[in-house]
Amino acid sequence: MTDDTASGAGAPLAELRGITKRFPGVLANDGADFRVTSGSIHGLLGENGAGKSTLMSILCGLYQPDGGSVLVDGRPATIRSPRDAAALGLGIVQQHFALVPNLTVAENVILGVEGSAVLRPRQILDRVRQLCSRYRLDLDASATVSDLSVGQRQRVELAKTLIRSRRLLVLDEPTTVLTQSEVEQLFETLREIAHHGSGVVIITHKLDELLAVCDDITVMRAGRTLATHRVGDTSAAELATEMVGREVSVPWLAATLGVSEARSDSAERRREVLAPRLSVRGISVRDRHGVLRVDEASVDVGAGEIVGIAGVEGNGQRELVGVLAGIVAAAAGTVVVDTETVRLDSQGLRSAGIRVITEDRHQSGVVLDMTLLENLICDRLSDRQIVRRRVIRRREAARLADRLTAEYEIKAPHCHTPMRNLSGGNQQRAVLARELSAPTAVLIAAQPTRGLDIGATADVVERILQARDSGAAVLYVSSDLAELRALCDRVAVLNAGRLTEARPTVEATSQWLGAAMSGVTGASQ
Template sequence: MAVPLVEMRGITKVFPGVVANEGVNLAVHAGEIHALLGENGAGKSTLMSVLTGLYRPDGGEIYLDGRRVNFRSPRDAIEAGIGMVHQHFRLVAPFTVTENVALGLKGGLKLNVNRLAGEIAALSKEYGLQVDPQARIWQLSVGEQQRVEIIKLLYRKTRVLILDEPTAVLTPQEARDLYRTLKRMAAQGCAVIFITHKLQEVMDAADTITILRGGKTVATVKKSETSEKELARMMVGREIVWQGDKPVAKKGEKILEIRDLRALNDKGLPALRGINLEVFAGEILGIAGVAGNGQRELAEVIAGLRPRQGGSITVSGQELGQCDPCRVIQAGVGYIPEDRLGTGLIPNLGAVDNLLLKEYRHPRWGRTIMNRRAARQWAGELVQHFKVKMAGLDAPVKMMSGGNLQRLLLAREISSRPRLLVAVYPARGLDVGATETVHRLLLEQRAAGTAILLISEDLEELFRLADRIAVMYEGQIMGLMPTEKASVEELGLMMAGAKRMEVGA
């Protein structure tokens, strides 16, 4: 068999109190697209940080073309032909595409910018990465910015391309374009490694898959020799029982009604431009769209965390009023924000205090002095019921994993028996096991008659959970349809603003 283009043997990386990688092996051949799978904390990002020179391993060896190498810095890795496109792009927004590619190149004042722009245009054409070399980064879509990151690496003669969650911010059409580019690069001799939690994405794009669990290599398999179910089992170490066809929604009374809702973003620019929506008891209404098109602002306005410029929001016929979180809670609205620790929970407090944040006024705790013993017992019962793993009820929640943080957040919101539950990217960044738990809890709430507004960038998640799907683009609803009548192609066009349909409730 041919010598791997890049091979990592027995890589070990230890941080204080944590073994992130323990004897990990990874071999990637030229012309191959290699997926790296694993739960949160499995060691995927650490392993790639070692390969790109950000970390130095405590043990193990790295080989390129069969020759051992030792990277002392990211520059060493780049000069050896290894580059990484991070999930959060490393671009300078006011600069042009050409200027961003030029950053870090040798040549100084002698650098010929016009020639560089021509070379970028040629690379763009060769790999199907259409982008204007003279355009400024802030003028480009997220998909175009990702192309710039790839072009930066191609220009530097990168032979090993690493991508971290490459489709997280792309429309389905942009994701398919990216797959075509990656396959073209592999066909020309590059080795492509991508980190992802989407099993369908692995089956669509990868040739070979390496699974990490607990910082160790579990297996390396060919795509043709495995399945999504088997990959999920290897990732978490147990069988994953995915929710099958969900029962038909028992649609009840109208719970949420939004009319002509308008609001500004953090920069004072229009974020919501006349939103109209209705959500009924016992149904999940999914909101699809690329991040940054008003989804966060919509959730925050409903939760009373952001003022509205116009329009109305009613829950069970009760107008929520202007930016009043306490009134929203009293109206029976539960809120699962996208930022678990920044908005949903208080990092330095323990589970008891975090669970009490919306319940401290309840008469059960006493009229004047809180009965901490009763509150602690109640919190312990919730933690046990929702299977939240933690060091202790008083340990700061910032020490918990993402999946357990989400379970704790869901425990607090669900225990209040909300009429309406607003869930924003509830499974983002979670491993397959934690995602399974979150989805099960949401479907249980749907069955109990709760109205759920589910905001997600993951179309697979929306197709699995939602009864109806609406698409947001630049602060407007581009279309709304029953899930069984929706298609990925049609939703993708609306997510990109290329199609609009008449919206009905």
């Protein structure tokens, strides 16, 4: 093993100079410079679309730059493929995992670097176990991947990358899918990896996390690298301003960034208790194995009110939202909007004015292979403005799409751009445009800001507040308590499919939320 001897801590490991990368219609990197040293954790901070992932993909051989140069150990390097990068010791853990679910951890880690045609299971296990203990990765090498949690799967990805390339490890938005304790554990591992002399780069837009774990932070905006700071010499406020390009003023937004104290916008709102606009009554969902995923969930939401649903993911949120979106069948229960009982299929729910921002955009929010225009009009195919005699009227459709694109500030070259080419924030803006441009009595927002950068988060929240102010009943599903506290009038907790009563946010103490989320019964304070 040469990795420890290659370079001591502090030596420049890889350098990118004046990198330019163009995609059709987008300048992703515009003369970006970046330098990472061995034995340190380097944060690459920027909003979505700032060019962070592209820059690191170039370093790791996934893309070829259009201009600029790559230096490894001070020598120019041409990295044409991930294989080339691995040969230089550079590896990336991408946001989306690429694991074979029915193989074991060890098999997944070793896949592609077996070294011989004949597999020796024992030897493989030993090798992977060694790797895990070296970096203190908490992993059972003989477990089957399909049985693992998301956090564990990420560790498998880490091990996979480490076995190929030990000198520089790049992680693209590693914490998006993790719980708080998993994040802690990940950071522990990363420190261990850096301690062994490898360089680590974390790509993220989450400031507080970077401040917690990094040695250096480089800020990117609009394809350029702005500055590199030592963590001790900078502040969250400075970084936030640099990243966004303007002062971050929305109080709750600043709160989630850790810039200032959380201050609830809703706590100050004095409101009358109105008749519920949305009334969910006794909704139960069974999965295909007959397991009860949602157990008689009931909640009322008044007009102009936001009710939050807190809870650890996987406790029935997806199923409950699925019922309200018409893509999951309810085993029991009714939904009432303004005294009318709603038919629980997509058409019934839509015509009742229930709009849904689903949790998983790619799965049930957009069609990536269709254009922005098509994604905007796809629920209006019975609108006579756009469709006549079952034929889509191109000009009218384009006019509508252009109007929505402008109104919701979706950044796209034109409305015929494939959805796939838009950033996550702009995809979410398109979802909002589609859902909220139709009459909205009820808005279901499930993790609407997940994975979005600050600008997009602010836009999305702004739209949701607007919908609330114009009288919609909003059900806000999130696992982020700070977000819920800041936005919701009342909060309920979903745990193991059971939904508690909704309490006014001001009365929902951390103790109560914590107890309810962990399923402690009788948690009445």
